[in-house]
Amino acid sequence: MLPVEFELKMRRLLGAEFDAFLAACDRPRAVGLRRNPAKPDVALPFSLAPVPWEKNGFYYDPAERPGLHPWHDAGLYYLQEPSAMAPAVLLDSQPGDRVLDLCAAPGGKSTQLAAALRGQGILVANELNPQRAKILSQNIERMGIPNALVLNEHPERLAQRFGRCFDRVLVDAPCSGEGMFRKEEAAVTDWSQETVEMCARRQREILESAARMVSAGGRLVYSTCTFSPEENEGVISAFLRDHPEFSLCAPDAPWFAPGRPEFLPDPVDGLEKTCRLWPHLLRGEGHFAAVLQYNGKEASEWTPEGGIPMPAALDEFLRSLRLRLPAGQIAAFAGRLYLLPPGLPALRGLRVLRPGLCLGEEKKNRFEPDHALALFLHSAASVAGFPADSAEIAAYLRGEPVAGGQSGWTLLQAGGCSLGWVKGSGGTLKNHYPKGLRRRSNGSV
Numbered sequence: 001m002l003p004v005e006f007e008l009k010m011r012r013l014l015g016a017e018f019d020a021f022l023a024a025c026d027r028p029r030a031v032g033l034r035r036n037p038a039k040p041d042v043a044l045p046f047s048l049a050p051v052p053w054e055k056n057g058f059y060y061d062p063a064e065r066p067g068l069h070p071w072h073d074a075g076l077y078y079l080q081e082p083s084a085m086a087p088a089v090l091l092d093s094q095p096g097d098r099v100l101d102l103c104a105a106p107g108g109k110s111t112q113l114a115a116a117l118r119g120q121g122i123l124v125a126n127e128l129n130p131q132r133a134k135i136l137s138q139n140i141e142r143m144g145i146p147n148a149l150v151l152n153e154h155p156e157r158l159a160q161r162f163g164r165c166f167d168r169v170l171v172d173a174p175c176s177g178e179g180m181f182r183k184e185e186a187a188v189t190d191w192s193q194e195t196v197e198m199c200a201r202r203q204r205e206i207l208e209s210a211a212r213m214v215s216a217g218g219r220l221v222y223s224t225c226t227f228s229p230e231e232n233e234g235v236i237s238a239f240l241r242d243h244p245e246f247s248l249c250a251p252d253a254p255w256f257a258p259g260r261p262e263f264l265p266d267p268v269d270g271l272e273k274t275c276r277l278w279p280h281l282l283r284g285e286g287h288f289a290a291v292l293q294y295n296g297k298e299a300s301e302w303t304p305e306g307g308i309p310m311p312a313a314l315d316e317f318l319r320s321l322r323l324r325l326p327a328g329q330i331a332a333f334a335g336r337l338y339l340l341p342p343g344l345p346a347l348r349g350l351r352v353l354r355p356g357l358c359l360g361e362e363k364k365n366r367f368e369p370d371h372a373l374a375l376f377l378h379s380a381a382s383v384a385g386f387p388a389d390s391a392e393i394a395a396y397l398r399g400e401p402v403a404g405g406q407s408g409w410t411l412l413q414a415g416g417c418s419l420g421w422v423k424g425s426g427g428t429l430k431n432h433y434p435k436g437l438r439r440r441s442n443g444s445v
Contacts, residue, residue, distance in 0.1 A: 001188070002022075002025060002181060002188065003188060003191045003192075005192070005193060006178065006191055007022075009193075009228075010022075010227065013229070013260075013263055017280070020280040021278065021279070021280045023280065024278075024279040024280035025181060025182060025279065027182075027279075028182075029081075029182040029183055029285065030059055030081075030082055030283040030284055030285075031059065031060060031062050031079070031081070031082075032051055032057055032058060032059050032060065032079070032080055032081060032082035032085065032284075033046075033048075033057070033058055033060055033066055033077045033078065033079050033080065034051075034054060034056050034057045034058070034077060034078050034080050034085060034108075034111075034112060034115075035056040035057075035058070035076065035077050036056075036075055036076055036077055036078065036111070036115065036143050036144070037056060037115050037118075038114075038115065038118075038119065038143070038144055038145070039074070039075055039076045039144065039417060040076070040378065040416050040417050042071070042076070042415060042416060042417065044066070044071070044076070044077070045069070046060045046061065046064045046066050047060065047061045047064065048060055051082045051085060051283075051284075052255050053085065053086055053089050053253060053255050053256075054082075054085040054086075054089055054112075056112075056115065057080070057082060057085045059082060059283060066079065067079055069388070070388050070389075070393050070394075070397060070414040070415075070417075070419060071388060071414065071415065071417055073142070073397060073419060073437070074375065074414055074417040074418060074419045075142040075143040075144050075375050076417055078107075078108055078111050078112075078139070078143065080108040080112070081108075081183065081284065081285055082283060082284040082285075083179070083225070083277045083282070083284030083285045083286070083287040084108055084109070084225065084284075084285070084287065085108075085112060086223070086253075086256065086275070086277060086287055086289055087109060087170060087172055087221050087223035087287070087289050088109045088112040088113050088116070088170065089112075089253075090221050090223075090251050090253065090275070090289050090291050091113065091116075091168050091170050091219060091221045091291075092116075092168070092219065093113050093116040093117060093121075093167075093168045094116070094117075094121075094167075095116075095117055095118045095119075095120035095121060096117075096120045096121040097117065097121045097167040097168050098121060098122050098124075098165060098166045098167050098168070098215075099113050099117065099121065099122070099123045099124070099166065099167065099168040099169075099170070100123075100124045100126070100158075100162075100166045100168070100169045100170070100210075100213060101113055101123065101124070101125045101126065101170045101172070102126055102155055102158070102169060102170065102171050102172075102206065102209075102210050103126070103127065103128070103155075103171060103172050103173055103174060103206065104125040104126055104127050104136050104150075104172075105127040105129065105132035105133060105135055105136040106132065106135045106136055106139060107125070107135065107136045107138075107139030107140060107143075108139075109170060109172055110123065110125040110136065110139070110140065110148070111139060111140065111143045111145065113168075113170065114140075114143065114145040114147070114148055117147065119146060119147055119326060120147070121147065121341075122147055122148075122149065122341050122343060122344060122345075123145070123147060123148040123149070124148075124149045124151060124166075124345075125140060125148055125149070125150050125151070126150075126151040126152070126153055126155070126158060127150075127151075127152060128152070128153070128154055128155070130152055133150065133151075133152040133353055134353065136150055136353075137150045137353040137354045140354060141354070141358070141371070141372040141375060142375060143375075144372075144375040144376040144377075144418075145357075145376075146326055146328070146339060146341065146356065146357040146376055147341035147356070147357075148341075148354065148356070149341075149344060149345070149347075149352070149354070149355055149356065150352070150353040150354035150355075151350055151351060151352060151353065152351040152352075152353055153350060153351055155205075155206050155209035155210065156205075156209045158209065158213065159209040159210075159212040159213055161349075161350070162213050162300065162302060162345070163212065163213065163300030163302075164212065164213060164214060164215045164216070164218075164294075164296075164298050164299050164300040165213060165215060165299075165300045165301065165302050165345075166213050166214060166215055166218060167215055167218050167219070168218060168219050168220075168221075169210050169213055169214050169218070169219070169220045169221070170220075170221050170223070171203075171206055171207055171210045171220065171221070171222045171223070172223045172224075173199075173202075173203040173206055173207070173222065173223070173224055173231075173235075174199065174202065174203070174206075175199050175203065175224040175225060175226040175228075175231050176191060176195050176196045176199050176226045176228060176231060177190075177191070177225060177226060178191065178225075178226040178227045178228060178286060179224075179225040179226050179227060179277075179279075179285045179286025179287055179288075180225050180285055180286075182279070182285060183285060196226075196228045196230050196231060197230060199226075199230075199231050200228075200230040200231045200234060200235055203222075203224070203231055203235045204235055204238060204239065207222055207235065207239055208239075210222075211239070211243055211246065211294075214294040215294070215298075215299040215300070216294065216296060216297045216298060216299045217293075217294065217295075218293075218294050219249075219291065219292070219293060219294075220246070220291075220292040220293075220294065221289060221290065221291055221292070222235070222236060222239075222289070222290045222292065223287060223288060223289040223290075224287070224288045225285060225286060225287050225288075226286065226288065227286050227288075229260065229263035229264055231288075232259070232274070232276075232288040232290075233259050233260060233261060233263055233264055233267060233271050233274060233288075234264055236248070236259075236268075236271065236274060236290045236292075237261075237264060237266075237267050237268045237271060239292075240268045240270075241268060245294060245295055245296045246292045246293065246294055246295065247270075247292070247293050247295060248270045248271070248273040248274065248290060248291065248292060248293075249273065249291040249292070249293050250273040250291075251275065251291050253275060255282055256275040256276065256277055256282075256289075257275070257276040257277070257278055257281055258272040258273070258274070258275070258276065259271045259272050259273065259274030259275065259276055259288075259290070260272075260276065273290075273291075274288065274289065274290040274291075275287075275288065275289045275290070275291075276288055277289075302345040302346065303345065303346045304343050304344060304345065304346065305329070305331065305340055305344045305345060305346045305347050305355070306329070306331075306346075307328075307329025307330050307331050307340060308329075308330055308331060308332060309330070310330055311330070311337065311362055311367075312365075313362050313365055313366055313367040314330070314337055314359060314360070314362070314367050316367065317360075317367040317369065317409070320381070320408070320409070321380040321381045321382060321409065321411075322380070322381040323377065323380060323381075325339055325357075325359075326339070327341075327342050328340050328341050328342055328344075328356065328357075329342075329344075330359075331355065331356075333347075333352070333355050335361060336358055336359070336360065336361050336370065337358075337359045337360060337361065337362065338354075338355050338356045338357060338358055338359060339356050339357040339359055340355055340356040341356050344356065357372060357373065357376055358370040358372040358373065359372075359373050360373060369409060369421055371420055371421065371432075371433070371434050371437075374411055374412075374418050374419070374420045374421050375418060375419075375420075376418075377411055377418050378418065379411070379418075380410070380411040382406050382407070382408065382409065382410040382411065382424075383406075383410065383411045383412075383413055384402070384404045384406050384410050384411070384412050384413070384422060384424070384429055385412075385413040385414075385415075385416065386402075386412075386413070386414060386415075387414075387415055388414040388415030388417070389415075390414075393414045393419070396412060396419065396420070396422070396431060396433060397419075397433065397437075397438065397439045398438055398439050398440070399431050399433055399435065399438040400431060401422075401428050401429060401430050401431050402422065402428075402429045402431070403427060403428060403429065404422070404424055404427070404428070404429040405424070405427060406422075406424035406429065407424045407425065408423060408424060408425075409421060409422075409423055410422050410423065410424050410429060412429070419433075420432060420433045420434075421433075
């Protein structure tokens with residue numbers, strides 16, 4: 001049931017459209033997944049229909065529960081609400097770009113942006129909330145992304161640190177969540193007009209910080225998952241009044257409705273170039289997005305982070321499995337070895353959760369590979385492969401050993417997709433699947 005005050009407000013705003021909108025709010029919601037193009041192109045065992053605005057996005061039947069399939073653990077796809085795929089598409093990131101996802105948890109849009117980069121350039125994924133930042137880091141790992149820096153910082157601090165360094169900036173701003181009423185009951189119970197107004201104030205502050213990090217000719221996308229004009233057209237209208245160096249771009253996105261300047265008492269010109277995703281006009285939840293171009297000539301550079309020589313134990317491990325790492329530098333961070341993407345900014349003074357691809361840890365002149373490295377790899381000299389629906393894979397996900405004749409560190413694969421590490425000895429493959437990810441006998445984590 002919708003909040004009474006919200007319903008009255010939407011009836012006033014939508015007029016003749018309101019009945020169709022209300023009926024859509026009562027229908028079952030659409031659910032989606034997004035394939036990871038960095039993973040093997042295998043046939044997924046689900047009933048899928050394409051999401052028009054995302055080439056890797058698909059609707060699925062929720063009864064099939066793809067989140068329980070081993071390929072979800074292997075990072076072959078990310079479960080993502082279809083409308084939530086729109087902002088990253090509108091950002092139009094290209095391989096080699098420097099991209100900032102300023103409010104990134106839980107990671108759906110960050111992993112989507114990483115897919116667009118195709119391993120080239122740098123993705124800075126930031127989240128202010130520490131617990132949500134950990135979830136973000138875990139999802140970056142699961143999707144096998146090598147060129148992402150995960151931070152836990154305030155947007156204003158990043159603006160002071162980086163300046164105009166980014167080709168693309170995404171602000172998927174915290175909002176009142178009206179577009180998620182069908183998905184999250186808490187969004188309904190927590191809603192109030194006071195919350196809407198509080199969110200709008202916070203969104204304007206975040207957008208101010210984001211605007212200072214867009215490089216000359218760069219693109220800034222602002223998005224929310226709410227219907228309120230205060231948080232959508234209202235935030236963009238106020239921003240453009242204060243920032244004439246930015247202009248709105250009309251994206252080539254025929255699936256989305258135009259923004260509604262008539263919802264505001266005194267809008268700036270051009271707000272119809274923003275995008276509205278309405279549940280009564282497409283298969284998805286409510287979203288808003290604005291594509292902004294920075295027309296100034298100012299740009300900044302950052303100091304790159306330095307690396308260390310290749311540790312002997314890591315070099316021996318890589319040689320033993322005939323592994324080749326992508327371009328980058330080795331660095332020691334929080335007791336582990338990481339591969340830093342080329343040109344990564346200096347990290348001193350930043351709250352860093354993940355500075356690149358975690359390779360593993362040196363232990364008494366030997367090297368123990370990290371789970372993140374397994375999820376990044378496609379193959380190795382020693383591989384133990386089992387069908388994705390096999391008893392061996394189910395046992396592995398529960399943390400149990402499996403039978404196999406391989407010796408030493410071995411990449412375990414489910415249906416040709418890397419899932420984690422085992423270490424073989426005497427016909428047994430010892431399980432090295434992280435304890436925090438292991439499933440119970442009913443399939444849950």
